[in-house]
Amino acid sequence: MTPRIYVDGQEGTTGLGIFDYLHQRDDIELLRIDSARRRDVAERARLINDADVVFLCLPDDASREAAALVDNPHTCLIDASTAFRTHPDWTYGLPELAGQREAIRASRRIANVGCHASTFILLVRPLIDAGLLPADYPLSAFSLTGYSGGGKKMIAEYESASRGELDAPRPYGLTLAHKHLPEMQRHSGLEQEPVFNPVVGNFRKGLAVTVPLHVAHLNGDARALHRALERYYEGEPFVRVMPLEDEHNLDRGFFDVTACNDTNRVELFVFGGEQRVALVARLDNLGKGAAGSAVQNMNIHLGIDETTGLSVG
Numbered sequence: 001m002t003p004r005i006y007v008d009g010q011e012g013t014t015g016l017g018i019f020d021y022l023h024q025r026d027d028i029e030l031l032r033i034d035s036a037r038r039r040d041v042a043e044r045a046r047l048i049n050d051a052d053v054v055f056l057c058l059p060d061d062a063s064r065e066a067a068a069l070v071d072n073p074h075t076c077l078i079d080a081s082t083a084f085r086t087h088p089d090w091t092y093g094l095p096e097l098a099g100q101r102e103a104i105r106a107s108r109r110i111a112n113v114g115c116h117a118s119t120f121i122l123l124v125r126p127l128i129d130a131g132l133l134p135a136d137y138p139l140s141a142f143s144l145t146g147y148s149g150g151g152k153k154m155i156a157e158y159e160s161a162s163r164g165e166l167d168a169p170r171p172y173g174l175t176l177a178h179k180h181l182p183e184m185q186r187h188s189g190l191e192q193e194p195v196f197n198p199v200v201g202n203f204r205k206g207l208a209v210t211v212p213l214h215v216a217h218l219n220g221d222a223r224a225l226h227r228a229l230e231r232y233y234e235g236e237p238f239v240r241v242m243p244l245e246d247e248h249n250l251d252r253g254f255f256d257v258t259a260c261n262d263t264n265r266v267e268l269f270v271f272g273g274e275q276r277v278a279l280v281a282r283l284d285n286l287g288k289g290a291a292g293s294a295v296q297n298m299n300i301h302l303g304i305d306e307t308t309g310l311s312v313g
């Protein structure tokens, strides 16, 4: 039977992104809510329980409320919010981590990844697993993101700003208690939460996380880190470990955070030398950082080729 799919929050940034991926596929049936009733709880509950897979593309509180509407034991939820990412009954939807692909296939409660957090975890987890990065390393990271990461409200803010008003990048989350910290710690294997500094810039989408490291506190050099990443992601359709010391990784010395836009690809880099290393990863925050990974998780859960409908670029 053709799987029935419903997107709750279909007119939000992530919901629209998922719709773009799915609307032309003929291997699924997309259920649509009448736009005027999209906040009508009874109608949403009907569609949620009618579907095989439901994407929740809502703020955290609304996601928790929507999850409580499920009474069909066969319904699988893929939640885009932060609400369930460290919840013990939910599976973390990052299939590239060891063991997660099988868990996603079997689970009916899948917490889709966060854009900053998944990028960070993809860099750090293989190195902790390999014993190259000590789990007690006092890690810091920063992220440069496009404004669509802030959803409809931030998009409207940037796109209606007068010329010059929001041109300069803006660091935020300066309480250093960003909501992604628990997820970053749990799924990377770190013993403590990292210091994390996100920065939003005046470009629509694209994201890169940088993790600076001192080689003296590692159990290997840049080459060893790079080899470990290559080994961990061997055969992964959406992960590219980029060549070490390759000047083509840069454009006249500058790193392009938008180079994976409109794909579900994530690219990992190891920069630096004998004393200092910077791990950097980039992706499309609306692609592999949100809607693309949600569709990848749906494909895996349904037993469909996981690259279906997604671009490697």
Ligand SMILES: NC(=O)C1=CN([C@@H]2O[C@H](COP(=O)(O)OP(=O)(O)OC[C@H]3O[C@@H](n4cnc5c(N)ncnc54)[C@H](OP(=O)(O)O)[C@@H]3O)[C@@H](O)[C@H]2O)C=CC1
Residues within 6 Å of the ligand: 008, 009, 010, 011, 012, 013, 014, 015, 038, 039, 057, 058, 059, 060, 062, 080, 081, 082, 113, 114, 115, 148, 149, 150, 151, 152, 153, 285, 286, 289, 290
């Ligand atoms: N944007 C991004 O890059 C990423 C976002 N996420 C996460 O995905 C989730 C959605 O984010 P995003 O798409 O950016 O957000 P948006 O603000 O763009 O969209 C949110 C959607 O939720 C709907 N909504 C809000 N409250 C309710 C409610 N009580 N009942 C029903 N519908 C409601 C809105 O409806 P209406 O149309 O009526 O406004 C809107 O369609 C968030 O939890 C976010 O953290 C995750 C990764 C990346």
Ligand SMILES: CC(=O)N[C@@H](CCC(=O)OP(=O)(O)O)C(=O)O
Residues within 6 Å of the ligand: 080, 081, 082, 113, 114, 115, 116, 117, 145, 146, 147, 148, 149, 150, 151, 154, 180, 198, 200
């Ligand atoms: C620019 C901006 O505000 N970005 C969002 C990131 C969105 C994202 O990562 O999604 P989740 O919140 O679901 O993880 C933020 O930092 O909270």
